[in-house]
Structures are given as structure tokens and as C-alpha cells.
Amino acid sequence: MPPELPTRLTELVGVRHPIVQTGMGYVSGARLTAATADAGGLGVIASATMSLDELRSAIREVRRRTSAPFGVNLRADATDVRERVGLVIAESVRVVSFALAPRRDLISRLRDAGVVTIPSVGALRHAEKVAVWGADAVIVQGGEGGGHTGAIPTSLLLPQVVDAVDIPVVAAGGFFDGRGLVAALAYGAAGIAMGTRFLLTSDSPVGSVVKRAYLDSGVTDTVVTTQVDGLPHRVLRTRFVDRLERSGRIVTLANAFGRAVALRRLAGMSWPALLRDGLAARRSRDLSWAQALMAANTPVLLRAAMVDGRADLGVMSAGQVVGLIDDVPSCAELIDRIMTEAQECLTRLTTAR
Numbered sequence: 001m002p003p004e005l006p007t008r009l010t011e012l013v014g015v016r017h018p019i020v021q022t023g024m025g026y027v028s029g030a031r032l033t034a035a036t037a038d039a040g041g042l043g044v045i046a047s048a049t050m051s052l053d054e055l056r057s058a059i060r061e062v063r064r065r066t067s068a069p070f071g072v073n074l075r076a077d078a079t080d081v082r083e084r085v086g087l088v089i090a091e092s093v094r095v096v097s098f099a100l101a102p103r104r105d106l107i108s109r110l111r112d113a114g115v116v117t118i119p120s121v122g123a124l125r126h127a128e129k130v131a132v133w134g135a136d137a138v139i140v141q142g143g144e145g146g147g148h149t150g151a152i153p154t155s156l157l158l159p160q161v162v163d164a165v166d167i168p169v170v171a172a173g174g175f176f177d178g179r180g181l182v183a184a185l186a187y188g189a190a191g192i193a194m195g196t197r198f199l200l201t202s203d204s205p206v207g208s209v210v211k212r213a214y215l216d217s218g219v220t221d222t223v224v225t226t227q228v229d230g231l232p233h234r235v236l237r238t239r240f241v242d243r244l245e246r247s248g249r250i251v252t253l254a255n256a257f258g259r260a261v262a263l264r265r266l267a268g269m270s271w272p273a274l275l276r277d278g279l280a281a282r283r284s285r286d287l288s289w290a291q292a293l294m295a296a297n298t299p300v301l302l303r304a305a306m307v308d309g310r311a312d313l314g315v316m317s318a319g320q321v322v323g324l325i326d327d328v329p330s331c332a333e334l335i336d337r338i339m340t341e342a343q344e345c346l347t348r349l350t351t352a353r
Contacts, residue, residue: 002040002339005181008168009042009190012137013095013116014069016040017339018181018191020139020170021198021331022120023073023097024147024317025049025299026306027206028198030058034065035203035331044071044097049299052083059091071095071118076102089113097139099148101126104133111136118170120193122150127161127169137168139193145173146196146319149224149234155187162188176321178341182349196319203331207309211328213238213316219323228301228315236316 004010007018021028021036023046036043045062047055055072062070072088074081076098085106088096096110098119110117111134119130120139127138140161142154150157154173162169168190175184175192184192199206200214213236223237227244235241305314329337 002336003343005185005339005342007185007190009137009170012168012190013042013071015042017335018170018185019335019338020044020172020191020193022139022172022193022195023047023071023099024195024199024306025302027204028073029205030061030065031205032198032201032203032331033058033070034062035201036198036335037062037068037070038066039330039332039335040068041331041335042069042071042095044073044095046073047084048073048075048078048099049302052080052087055084056087056091059088059093063091069094071097071116073097073099074102076100076106076119081106085109089115101130107134120172121161122148122157123152124157124160124164127165131165131167135167137170137190138165139170139172140189141193142171142173143224144234144320146222146234146322147317148231149173150232158184158187158189173319174321176324178338178343179345181338181342182345195317196322197325197334198331200322200325200328201331201334202328206306209309210305210311210314210316213311214318214322215326215328217318217322219320222318222320222322233315234317234319236318236322238311238316240313241315 009018017040019041021043023044025046026049028046033043033045045058072093074084095116101119107117116136118137119135121127122141140158142157143149143151158171170191170193171184171189172193175194176197181192221237222234224232224234301315304310305316
């Protein structure tokens with residue numbers, strides 16, 4: 001068994017190791033979540049690309065695979081977020097994370113039911129807000145992280161937040177090994193969260209062609225673009241992404257509309273439901289109608305790569321840390337290695353002469 005490093009995070013959620021696998025659409029379903037949880041980390045189901053019934057099935061499948069605690073990531077601006085909150089409460093899920101800061105009433109409802117709430121933030125003011133609202137912990141992602149991201153590096157954002165809030169802080173953006181875990185703990189964090197590193201495991205459902213595209217990328221092979229959904233989004237730089245970046249406004253909106261139609265077909269959504277989701281996104285994120293329409297791009301483009309294996313036609317969210325990853329271990333091997341490296345690093349630091 002690898003060494004354990006008890007922290008406020010492990011005590012809060014009941015896991016053995018202070019390592020979180022973040023929610024990734026079409027990636028962190030039941031299989032990856034259960035493998036992470038069984039290895040002692042906090043596995044998180046990504047529910048944004050699931051229907052309510054699919055989420056229920058995923059929760060029950062994780063529970064069939066492991067008795068360890070796990071979490072569900074919810075979209076705070078989803079039109080059915082109340083139903084999803086009710087579902088995770090009814091299914092006795094231990095943790096709920098949010099990709100966007102949730103409303104105060106959602107945090108209160110979850111806390112009253114004994115569910116640990118851990119929003120993800122990319123700015124100090126957002127961390128302060130959710131702490132005041134009663135969040136149990138917060139994941140802080142620096143600008144080098146994949147997916148939707150901000151501009152402040154983890155090394156600057158993390159100490160800001162640690163000094164400002166009293167709840168456990170989990171560091172995200174740029175982590176992949178035991179040295180990073182020790183560095184995060186030194187800053188005052190209670191653990192680390194990783195997305196790209198868990199995507200590149202043998203327990204990840206992503207196909208070999210797409211995984212190879214990640215493994216062949218360097219630290220400078222990602223780009224932050226707003227052409228996917230109107231918000232800053234760090235992805236692998238590919239010919240497809242380059243074409244998106246060069247597209248004019250009219251072409252971009254036409255493509256966005258086409259993908260909104262495709263999303264409706266894939267998800268079985270009615271036009272009113274699709275429009276309600278667009279309106280919710282527009283209000284919660286302060287988007288224009290054009291940006292709200294572009295937001296329909298994300299599930300379709302992610303699915304093309306993560307499910308269909310089309311690295312040439314899809315978008316692949318990725319942190320800059322992708323350039324430091326060169327293998328595809330199991331979740332158990334990865335977490336054991338990180339914890340062993342962390343202990344070795346701490347030993348070197350404490351015995352240095």
C-alpha cells in the first residue's frame with residue numbers, strides 16, 4: 001500500500017489520498033470514477049453530457065464497482081439542476097462539485113442533506129463568494145489547466161485563495177506527480193485535482209488514437225480559444241482548432257447553429273429545452289445570444305473526439321501539463337506512484353543537510 005498523507009480534504013470526504021479526478025465530459029463516467037475511487041482518490045462523474053436517467057445509471061454503476069466515496073459534477077446553469085440535486089441526494093452521493101459557482105440555495109440544500117459541496121473557481125472573488133455561501137471546500141484552477149480556464153497561473157492564484165478562505169482548498173492546473181502534490185501542500189492546499197492526467201490512464205474510455213494525440217503533444221501545443229463556446233477554453237492545438245480560430249463571425253455562428261441541431265438529436269432534446277438551456281447559459285455566464293449559441297458546440301465537439309475517436313474533427317480539452325505526460329497507467333498505478341513520489345520528496349526535504 002502507498003503511504004497516506006491525511007489532509008483536511010481526506011478527512012472531509014473520507015478518501016485515503018488527497019487526489020481528485022475532475023469531471024470531464026464523455027470521459028469521467030462510471031468506469032473512470034470507480035477506478036479512481038477504488039484507488040483511494042476522489043472520483044467524480046461528469047454529468048453535463050448525461051441525461052438524468054444516464055446520471056442515475058452511472059451513479060449506481062459506480063456503487064456496484066466500489067464502496068469508496070465518489071462525487072458528481074453538476075452544471076450550475078442547467079435548467080434541470082434542481083432535479084439533479086434531488087437525484088444525488090436520493091442516491092446518497094458523498095460529494096457534489098460544480099464547474100460554475102452554484103447558487104446559494106443549491107449549496108444550502110446539499111449541505112442540509114449532508115452532501116459535501118466543492119465548487120471549482122478560477123478567481124479569488126469567486127472563491128470568497130462560495131465560501132461565504134457555505135461551500136465545504138473549493139477547487140482552484142490556474143490558467144495552465146485544461147477546459148474553461150482563467151489567466152492567473154496556479155502558483156499565484158493558489159496562495160491568494162488559501163490566504164483568503166478558511167475552507168479546504170484543492171489545487172488544479174499543472175499537476176501530474178508527487179512533487180506537484182507536495183508543492184500544493186506547501187502552498188497550503190489540502191490536495192490536488194487533475195483532469196488531463198486521469199484522461200491518460202488505462203481506465204479512461206478515450207480511444208487510443210485520441211490518447212496518442214495527447215501523448216504526442218508538448219507543453220506549448222495547447223491554445224486558449226473562445227471559438228468553441230464563446231468562453232476561454234484551453235484545448236490541444238490541432239488543424240481543426242486552427243480553422244476555428246481563423247473562422248469569421250458569420251461562419252462561426254453558422255457552425256454553432258449546426259452543432260446545436262446536432263446536440264438536439266444526440267441528446268433527444270426538444271427545441272424548447274435547448275432554448276431554455278441557452279437562455280440559462282446566457283444569464284448565468286453573462287453571455288450574448290451569439291455566445292450562448294456557440295456554447296452548444298462544446299458537447300458535440302467533445303463527443304467527436306472522446307467518444308467517436310475523431311481527433312481530427314473534435315475538440316480535446318487539455319492542460320499544459322500534457323507535455324509532461326508520457327505513459328498511460330491505471331488509476332491505481334498512477335495514484336500509488338504519486339503518493340510514493342510525494343513521500344520520497346518530503347523525505348528528501350526533511351533530511352537535507
